[in-house]
Amino acid sequence: MIEKVPMTQSGFVKLNEELRWRQQEERPRIIEAISEARAHGDLSENAEYHAAKEAQSHNEGRVGELEDLIARAEVIDLSKMSGTTVKFGARVKLIDEDTEEEKNYQIVGDQEADVKAGRISISSPIARALIGKEVGDSIEVNAPGGSKAYEIIGLAWG
The missing domain is CATH 3.10.50.30 (Transcription elongation factor, GreA/GreB, C-terminal domain)
Structure with missing residues (x-):
């Protein structure tokens, strides 16, 4: 059984806004940072590449968390x-x-x-x-x- 997550309408809107920002703005920015870091050559000692990959992992983890919360949301009027x-x-x-x-x-x-x-x-x-x-x-x-x-x-x- 799926456990519902109670929240107010404004809380639901904020979660959706954060999800949109992470998918449409933050994700492309991180992908661009990874591409730039790759262009600098050797990835084993490339701090920018590792930082961008870590940011990508954090962002994608939060996207999954937000999608789960939104799917289980019980918006209370x-x-x-x-x-x-x-x-x-x-x-x-x-x-x-x-x-x-x-x-x-x-x-x-x-x-x-x-x-x-x-x-x-x-x-x-x-x-x-x-x-x-x-x-x-x-x-x-x-x-x-x-x-x-x-x-x-x-x-x-x-």
Whole structure:
């Protein structure tokens, strides 16, 4: 059974844009670099050739990864999301019960996560602790820096 990969529409668009860039712009640029390096002669001691071949290997590996993710993507329409419990796509406002610091997160797919932008992966410890909870609930998260306690003070969609 193929495991679906949940993601938002914007995350799906970004993956498709990266795939297009890697196939239509990066791949030809690398092929050109390999051709130029070959023209320099002896390939056994040609650093440019080896660097270009390594770049090609990295690029093709990422192309395969992107194609797989796009094929397994389950795009979740956030405009249709609602409810009182936290689930994928939710924007959650938390307050740290120790420091009183507020944090805002949106729960997104693994490929879209960017903590600095407030997007946390559905598979992260904090998102797993939030799923199924409601405003007013407290959660405890065992993070790499130790255990943290938060209270959910807001929930929004879209």
